[in-house]
Amino acid sequence: MEYKVKIDSFEGPLDLLLHLIQQLEIDIYDIPVAEITNQYLLYVNTMQQLELDVASEYLVMAATLIAMKSRSLLPDHSSEEEEYLDEEDPREELARRLIEYKKYKEAAGRLHELEEERTKLYSRPPADQLFSSNAEGPLEVTIFDMLGAFQKMTRRKKLAVPPKATVRREELSVEKRMHTLKEKLLASKKPVRFDDLFDSNEREELVVSFLAVLELMKQNEIVVSQQGNFAALYVAAGGNET
Numbered sequence: 735m736e737y738k739v740k741i742d743s744f745e746g747p748l749d750l751l752l753h754l755i756q757q758l759e760i761d762i763y764d765i766p767v768a769e770i771t772n773q774y775l776l777y778v779n780t781m782q783q784l785e786l787d788v789a790s791e792y793l794v795m796a797a798t799l800i801a802m803k804s805r806s807l808l809p810d811h812s813s814e815e816e817e818y819l820d821e822e823d824p825r826e827e828l829a830r831r832l833i834e835y836k837k838y839k840e841a842a843g844r845l846h847e848l849e850e851e852r853t854k855l856y857s858r859p860p861a862d863q864l865f866s867s868n869a870e871g872p873l874e875v876t877i878f879d880m881l882g883a884f885q886k887m888t889r890r891k892k893l894a895v896p897p898k899a900t901v902r903r904e905e906l907s908v909e910k911r912m913h914t915l916k917e918k919l920l921a922s923k924k925p926v927r928f929d930d931l932f933d934s935n936e937r938e939e940l941v942v943s944f945l946a947v948l949e950l951m952k953q954n955e956i957v958v959s960q961q962g963n964f965a966a967l968y969v970a971a972g973g974n975e976t
Contacts, residue, residue, distance in 0.1 A: 747795035748835040750777060753878040755832070757963070762832055765825050767806045771799040780881050784941055802828075875958045875967060877948070883967050884944050887929050891940070906938060911946035916955060916971060925959065925968035 754773050755762055778796055781788045802824050919926060932943050947969070950956040957972040 745839075746789075747774075747792050748832060749839070750774065750792070750878055751795070751828075752832060752836060752839070753876060757882075762829055765828065767799065767802045767825065771803040774799055776885065777878065777881055780885055784884075784944060798828075875960050879960065879967065880944075880948065880951075880958070883928050884940075887932060888937075888940060890929075891932075891935050906942045908942055908945050908949060911942050912950055912955075915943070915946055916950060919956060919969060919971035922970075925970040928958070928967035928969055931969060 751770065751774065754760075754770055754777075755765070758769070758773070760766065760770065775796060778788065778792055781792070805824070915931060918931070931947065932940055934940060934943070947956070951958060955971070956969055958967055958969050960967050
């Protein structure tokens, strides 16, 4: 069975790095290369395991970070100090790129806010809201938050490994799982905790369920909210009326 989903929320490796820097509360001018590289590779590995459409630019950035990490682990030879005086710290170039990207992202966000303010001059249905109206100041949930939640959830679960000779009674379907999840959310009178959407311990079923959640988000069939950094994610039916 092959299932691949491309999510529009992926904005590139710099977006992922900014997410990690904010999540880990790292100084953008003093990036701990080893830590940020390990976290970045963990996310990219999770994307590949989920068979998400990972662009080559993510892999290029991964190679760059690995090279920076390898250099940072080299022994410091004082005799070579002068040789490196004129050589720029690669972290400085990365910091410049991140700061520039952050400026453009914030400008784009401001333009989006202005666009939303402009649309308030006309009547718009509540279905266009991105988050539940009864949530007080929810944070914007990104694809990276979803990947992080999936990582934590799979680590907590004791995943069952099916025998090699096992024949599945029914092929798993992302579309069928999307329907099941939507029915469950519609039947619930309040948002459902993200982890509670995954009632299996088999990796294949967890992956299919996660891809179904991402596709429902992409189609604006569900809304995901988070009340604060590192807080649990909650999922509710919403978006397009059917």
